[in-house]
Structures are given as structure tokens and as C-alpha cells.
Amino acid sequence: MRSLFVHQNFPAQFRHVLRSLVARPGAQTVFVTQTGKPSMPGVTKVEYTPHRKVAKGIHAYLGSTEAAVINAQGVARAALALKGKGFVPDVMVGHPGWGETLFLKDVFPDAPLISYCEFYYRGRGSDVGFDPEFSDSFDAVCRARVRAAPHLAALEAADLGVAPTQWQKSQFPSAYLDRIDVIHEGVDTDLVRPAPDVxxxxxxxxxxxxxxxxxxxxxxxxxxxxxxxxxxxxxxxxxxxxxxxxxxxxxxxxxxxxxxxxxxxxxxxxxxxxxxxxxxxxxxxxxxxxxxxxxxxxxxxxxxxxxxxxxxxxxxxxxxxxxxxxxxxxxxxxxxxxxxxxxxxxxxxxxxxxxxxxxxxxxxxxxxxxxxxxxxxxxxxxxFRVADGCSRWIAHMERLARR
Missing domain, CATH: 3.40.50.2000 (Glycogen Phosphorylase B;)
Incomplete structure (x- = not known):
């Protein structure tokens, strides 16, 4: 299975899934990330650099949105270069939080995409306005709504969403909940265990x-x-x-x-x-x-x-x-x-x-x-065992790749 991962901070939430994938015979795993990140044996790392910073004087609500588009352009250019070298993924996985997955389906329209649904920004009902000590203005509510736009666009383009917890899934718009599964990436419960003599x-x-x-x-x-x-x-x-x-x-x-x-x-x-x-x-x-x-x-x-x-x-x-x-x-x-x-x-x-x-x-x-x-x-x-989380992630990837 040829898989393409995208996240600006390699390996991010995908460390354990990547290790499981590269252990499989014949797997080809490519990861697009920003420059200066570590490497992992068996994973081909492709770096990109945003071609410019967010423009000065842009509307305060739109800074994160423009940054998302700039990052998405960088990833699209890297993906086009991969395509030009003959690499076409069977399945793609990405975190939309920095905009990077926005144009993946436009580069590889036939490759299924899994979007990592970590958090959907809401003006009310979650983090914004929760703490009265730092009372958020109406601007904060509006900014959160605009900040959610790249996440919504990414989810609309995706074939499947994966959220780590039920509550995090519940923050997404109700119209999309039936396409989001809940899989926590897990922790290493064999390593992180009680130690009476510590x-x-x-x-x-x-x-x-x-x-x-x-x-x-x-x-x-x-x-x-x-x-x-x-x-x-x-x-x-x-x-x-x-x-x-x-x-x-x-x-x-x-x-x-x-x-x-x-x-x-x-x-x-x-x-x-x-x-x-x-x-x-x-x-x-x-x-x-x-x-x-x-x-x-x-x-x-x-x-x-x-x-x-x-x-x-x-x-x-x-x-x-x-x-x-x-x-x-x-x-x-x-x-x-x-x-x-x-x-x-x-x-x-x-x-x-x-x-x-x-x-x-x-x-x-x-x-x-x-x-x-x-x-x-x-x-x-x-x-929350790593092995269980990896098995469910890879099962989704293989199912979509076969489709």
C-alpha cells in the first residue's frame, strides 16, 4: 500500500501508525512536512516551505485562513512533484489544522483522503468564552467561525474523518458526523505503567x-x-x-x-x-x-x-x-x-x-x-492501547485503498 501523510510537524499524531505501516512488507510511506523536522526509518520525508508569510494588514479574522492557503499551496506543489516522479498514493492521511490538506484531492482526485478531525473551532460551547477571567469579545466568536472554514473545506473533500475522542467528534457540524469515526491514536501502555520502585x-x-x-x-x-x-x-x-x-x-x-x-x-x-x-x-x-x-x-x-x-x-x-x-x-x-x-x-x-x-x-x-x-x-x-489504535487506523486505510 502506498500512503501519503501530511502534517507540518512530523511525525505528530501519526508516529505509531507510521511505525506499524513501515513494518509491513511492500509498504511505501511518504510524509510531507515543513523543513527541519526529524526523520524515521522507512518513511520518505518530503519537505516544503511556505512561499511567504501572511500579508500585513490583512483582516484580523483572516490571518489563519490565509496561512492555511499558503501552506496548502506548498503541500500541493510537493504533491505535484511526487506525482511527476510517478508516485500516486493508494490512500492519503492529513491533519487539516494548518490548511495543508486543502488541495490534496485536486492533485490526486482518485486517492481517498482521511482527515484527522482533532478540533473544530466554535464561537460558543467549547473553549471560546469558557474562562470568565479572560472574557472573549464578540470578535473572538466571529474569528472562531472563520477559523473553522479550512477545517470544513477539508472535511468536505475527505472520504473519512477520524477524531480521537467522542467529544472532539461532537464539535464538528452535525451534517458530517456520520463520516467521522473515533479512534484515539493511543499511548504505549506497556511502557507507561506503574513502577513501585521508581x-x-x-x-x-x-x-x-x-x-x-x-x-x-x-x-x-x-x-x-x-x-x-x-x-x-x-x-x-x-x-x-x-x-x-x-x-x-x-x-x-x-x-x-x-x-x-x-x-x-x-x-x-x-x-x-x-x-x-x-x-x-x-x-x-x-x-x-x-x-x-x-x-x-x-x-x-x-x-x-x-x-x-x-x-x-x-x-x-x-x-x-x-x-x-x-x-x-x-x-x-x-x-x-x-x-x-x-x-x-x-x-x-x-x-x-x-x-x-x-x-x-x-x-x-x-x-x-x-x-x-x-x-x-x-x-x-x-x-487507549497503541496497538488497538494502529490496527483500526490501518484497517480504514486498507479498506479505502481497496475501494
Missing amino acids: SITLSNGTRLTRADEVVTYVARNLEPYRGFHSFMRALPHLLEARPEAQVLIVGGDEVSYGRSAPEGGTWRQHMLAELGGLPDRVHFLGKLPYAQYVAVLQLSRVHVYLTYPFVLSWSAIEAMSAGCVVLGSDTAPVREVIEDGRNGLLVDFFDARAIAARAAEVLANPAKFASLGGAARQTAVEG
Whole structure:
């Protein structure tokens, strides 16, 4: 099977699917991505560079749309070059979030296209307007509607959509829901598993084991979309209630989603300034190599995961796979995977005192809550194994290729 993948940040969500594909005899896998990305054995990487930046002075609503068209042009040129060399895919897979799949069917009209339906932007009912602290104007509602246009165009051209969760699927227009399947790409539940003997030595020499009261928080970047401000406001209450608690915070200081911090700083700086600093029991670890990140999860006595109504993080499922007692925000993406009191705990996203009180209760009574970690692990293994996700992805690809 000849497959063509497109995503500006190789390998993105397709890492495990790609590995499964290249292990198959006779598979030919090509991946179009932007320049400077890593390589993978068995995958032919084709790079493109957008031919220009978004024009200055363009309407504020249209910046992301023009960027999408520019990226789509770059991918189309790369696809035409592949076609000129004789490569015609049996099936195509792409993420439309940056516009890159817009013209694929115009280059290869007979090749079926699977669109990765990660998130559909809505002016109301999901992330926009969720957080009253950052009240979004009517402009934000209109901008979200326009921002959805490339996603809608990509889905209209696709033969199939794949969304990672039911809630993420539900954000798409109802007229298209019957052509979207739900397949989470999965996590490596064999690698990310409980480890009773795990230990970590921090840069200040502090050695932590499972016997310690360790609280963990993880986000790609520390920002409001992932509840960083609510978590930080909970810490003074939590640290006062549990004087032996150690807090490990993993994540960078950039912005992945939403707005930048005030006055040009980072959200970490902004929250530390608001709180007046925190004790040295709070450790900012930055972005970690994957093995170290997994060890942090394995060490955790309570893992706090907060998110706007937005894309569910891989880290949430990985924390469950590691057997963490996950204290999650009572928001729709989290409720899909965590049932309060069965395989985790849910708390109001905005209630810092409630977050602190619930986390303190888990720290004080680990035996009482141990079953939640076991049930979380079971949820991850039964519903989010990499092997299962890859099998379903490849089954769709082969079915469409045969058609």
C-alpha cells in the first residue's frame, strides 16, 4: 500500500501508525512536512516551505485562513512533484489544522483522503468564552467561525474523518458526523505503567520515591488552556495543608493555545508574581525527555489535569496508564475518560480551594484512593492501547485503498 501523510510537524499524531505501516512488507510511506523536522526509518520525508508569510494588514479574522492557503499551496506543489516522479498514493492521511490538506484531492482526485478531525473551532460551547477571567469579545466568536472554514473545506473533500475522542467528534457540524469515526491514536501502555520502585533525584539533590507525597502537573506549555492559573492558585492552600508535599511541574514557558501572558512575560512569571512566590517544595522541571517524564508520572501520588473544553491531552491518558490517581477538571473532554470516584476524581476547573482540598485528601490517604489508580490503568489499557489504535487506523486505510 502506498500512503501519503501530511502534517507540518512530523511525525505528530501519526508516529505509531507510521511505525506499524513501515513494518509491513511492500509498504511505501511518504510524509510531507515543513523543513527541519526529524526523520524515521522507512518513511520518505518530503519537505516544503511556505512561499511567504501572511500579508500585513490583512483582516484580523483572516490571518489563519490565509496561512492555511499558503501552506496548502506548498503541500500541493510537493504533491505535484511526487506525482511527476510517478508516485500516486493508494490512500492519503492529513491533519487539516494548518490548511495543508486543502488541495490534496485536486492533485490526486482518485486517492481517498482521511482527515484527522482533532478540533473544530466554535464561537460558543467549547473553549471560546469558557474562562470568565479572560472574557472573549464578540470578535473572538466571529474569528472562531472563520477559523473553522479550512477545517470544513477539508472535511468536505475527505472520504473519512477520524477524531480521537467522542467529544472532539461532537464539535464538528452535525451534517458530517456520520463520516467521522473515533479512534484515539493511543499511548504505549506497556511502557507507561506503574513502577513501585521508581525514584527521581532533582537538580537540588532531593531524592523522591513513591513513599513521598508527590503532586504532579503536566502540560506542553504552562498556560490557562490547561488550567495552569487554577493549579497555581491551589498550591498555597495545598502546601499549607500538606507541609511535606513536593510538587513537580512539567512544561515549557511558551504558548501552545490561547493568549500570551500580560506584559510580555510568561504565564509562570505572571502567576508567581500574583502569588508572591512559592516554597522550594515546588519544582519547575521544564520540558523533559520522555523517559524522565514517564518517571515523574510513575512517582505521582496525585496527578492534577485541568483543561478548557478543548483537545484532550495525551498526558491525561498517560497519567492514567501509569496508574496515577488523576484529579481532573470537571469539563467535557475529561468526563469522557474519568468517572468521578471510579477511575479518578473530578473537580471544578476554577475552584482553587476545592482542587487543593481534594489533592490534600489523596495525599493524606493513599490507601483509600489506590483503587482509582488501578481503575485508571485499566481504562487506559482497555481503551487507549497503541496497538488497538494502529490496527483500526490501518484497517480504514486498507479498506479505502481497496475501494
